[in-house]
Amino acid sequence: MRFGVIGSGSWATALAKILTDKGHPIHWWIRDENSIRHLQSRHHNPKYLSSAKFDPALLHLSTDVRQVVNQSDVLVIAVPSAYAASSLQGTTAEDWKGKKLISAIKGLLPQKNVLLNYYMQENYGVQLENYFAVLGPCHAEEVAAEKLSYLTFSGIDIQTASVIASHFGNFYINTVVNHDILGVQYAAVLKNIYALGAGIAHGLDYGDNFLSVYIANAADEMAVFLRQFGVQHITVGEHDGEEDPYTHRKTPNYAASVYLGDLLVTCYSLYSRNRSFGNMIGKGYSVKAAQLEMNMVAEGLNAARCIEYINRTVKAGIPIADTIYRILWENVEPGEGFKRIEQVLI
Numbered sequence: 001m002r003f004g005v006i007g008s009g010s011w012a013t014a015l016a017k018i019l020t021d022k023g024h025p026i027h028w029w030i031r032d033e034n035s036i037r038h039l040q041s042r043h044h045n046p047k048y049l050s051s052a053k054f055d056p057a058l059l060h061l062s063t064d065v066r067q068v069v070n071q072s073d074v075l076v077i078a079v080p081s082a083y084a085a086s087s088l089q090g091t092t093a094e095d096w097k098g099k100k101l102i103s104a105i106k107g108l109l110p111q112k113n114v115l116l117n118y119y120m121q122e123n124y125g126v127q128l129e130n131y132f133a134v135l136g137p138c139h140a141e142e143v144a145a146e147k148l149s150y151l152t153f154s155g156i157d158i159q160t161a162s163v164i165a166s167h168f169g170n171f172y173i174n175t176v177v178n179h180d181i182l183g184v185q186y187a188a189v190l191k192n193i194y195a196l197g198a199g200i201a202h203g204l205d206y207g208d209n210f211l212s213v214y215i216a217n218a219a220d221e222m223a224v225f226l227r228q229f230g231v232q233h234i235t236v237g238e239h240d241g242e243e244d245p246y247t248h249r250k251t252p253n254y255a256a257s258v259y260l261g262d263l264l265v266t267c268y269s270l271y272s273r274n275r276s277f278g279n280m281i282g283k284g285y286s287v288k289a290a291q292l293e294m295n296m297v298a299e300g301l302n303a304a305r306c307i308e309y310i311n312r313t314v315k316a317g318i319p320i321a322d323t324i325y326r327i328l329w330e331n332v333e334p335g336e337g338f339k340r341i342e343q344v345l346i
Contacts (some may be wrong), residue, residue, distance in 0.1 A: 001167060002027070002099075004072030006065060006087060008035055009296075011104055012078035017049070018168050019076075020058045027060045029068040031087075036061045041242075052144040066091050074100040074164065075262035076134070077116065078083035080297040081107030084116060089150050093125040101126055102164065103133045106188040107299035109305040115185050117322075121211045129157050132164060133181060135188050135258050137265040139272070146172040152258035154178040154185075165187040178252050183231035187301045190225060190321065192274045194218035195266035196300035197324040197341075198269045200334050202229065203282020215267050222263065223254055225307075228316040274300040281327065282334050304328050319344045 001024075005016045008030040019026050030036050038046040039061060044052050048125060062068055069075060069091050079087045082106060101115045112119065120126035132155035142149055151173055155161035158179050165175035175318060178184060194215070201211055223234050234254035243250045266272045277298035280290040287301065304325040323340050326332040 001164075002071065002073045003167070004068045004075045004273070005029065005078060006043060006068065006075060007078035007104075008032070008048065009078065009080070010140035013018070013045045013049045013052060014138075014143035015076055015078055015104055015134070015168075017052045017054070017143060018173055019218050020054055022167060022170055023058075024167060025058045025060065027062065027068045027071045029063070029065045029087075030061055031056040031063060033063055036063065047309050049140055049144040058320070059157065064090075066095055068104045068295075069099065069278070072099070074102060076102045076104055078104035081105050081109050081299060082297065082302055084109055085111060085119065088124075091124065093123075096120070096124040096126050099126070099130065100160070100164065101131050101184070104129070106192060108189055108310075110302040110306055113306045113309045115184075117181070128181065128285075129155075131155065131181065132157075132161055132189075133185050134168075135262060136182055137257055139269060143172070143269045148172050148174065150174045150176060150257050150261075152176045152178050152184065152256070154179055154181045154258070176249075176252070176257065178256070178258060180252070182229060183226055183229075183234070184258050186226060186229060186231070187222060188262060189307060190222045191263040191266050191326055192298070192300035193304045193307060193321050194222065194263060194300075195272050195274040196281075196298060196304070196328075197320060198267040198277035199272075199278020199280075200282040200324070201278075201326065201338060203273070203279040203284075204335055204338055206338070211267070213345050214341070217263065218267070218320055219260055219263055222259075223314040225311070225314065225318050225321075228314050230266060236260075274298045278299065286330055300324075 003019050003024050004027040005012055043292045044050050059220055060254040062172045105116050109119050136150050138149040138151055153161045161177050167175055169175045203330040224232050236255045239253055240251040241251045273296050277290055320341055323337045327334050327337040
């Protein structure tokens with residue numbers, strides 16, 4: 001398999017590190033020519049995860065996204081969801097024919113409030129059987145430090161998902177395979193909203209006792225949305241089928257790392273940019289001021305608005321996510337919003 005990586009932020013850089021540490025040459029699309037020259041001469045990304053070193057012999061760098069697509073069999077798309085459409089401009093449906101696509105995007109495309117798979121099918125003819133998602137819990141900073149992390153590869157074609165996953169596993173990455181391609185992506189979107197809310201709570205000086213109750217309720221609310229959306233196998237303690245006779249792993253359920261685990265780490269970790277963004281909102285920053293201060297994308301911001309739109313049809317009871325949306329997009333004062341949240345927690 002010839003791998004391509006589209007994007008040059010922290011998560012894209014982490015995934016590029018994982019692939020090259022496995023010995024894979026990669027074709028890597030990077031928008032900024034200066035970053036390419038820095039990688040070629042200094043062997044690290046100057047803007048993100050600068051501690052991650054690369055073997056230049058394994059890097060084929062280009063600012064031409066179409067060239068990267070055409071020279072790869074498997075494309076990892078790891079750009080912020082808001083920039084996915086513009087990043088792929090210049091490619092055609094013919095370029096994507098026969099390609100496998102791995103989404104490393106943890107958000108909805110805000111222009112249309114859709115997951116990447118729907119956008120790629122509509123605009124480039126990429127069918128769902130050729131579409132996969134890679135999700136955490138896995139912070140890029142811990143990948144750079146080579147701390148043991150778990151990646152879940154999801155796709156309706158489990159056999160191909162397993163083959164793709166085998167190219168990412170190494171001594172600091174364990175891989176898990178999952179067939180719930182829509183559910184894992186929506187869970188990743190929702191957990192960013194709840195993590196942003198966890199940050200707001202911290203900024204408002206709520207303590208750990210409250211945060212544990214908040215996250216437990218957020219987990220329940222996320223399950224409500226996923227079940228209402230049609231996702232199955234999200235009951236804790238119940239597994240569909242027998243465990244794998246070789247690995248002794250059980251079949252995934254809601255307690256799996258890609259659902260509950262990713263929610264927990266994104267709400268608690270100091271590496272979480274959504275939590276950091278929310279912390280600034282809780283401390284009194286405006287959304288615009290927090291964006292300028294962070295200078296990085298917090299996916300939960302757009303996700304809150306996208307999920308609010310989608311839930312007009314789904315009609316799931318998600319008052320926590322709804323209140324966070326109103327704080328971010330309708331100027332509800334954070335303290336007032338969390339007084340409302342306090343009343344719905346159980």
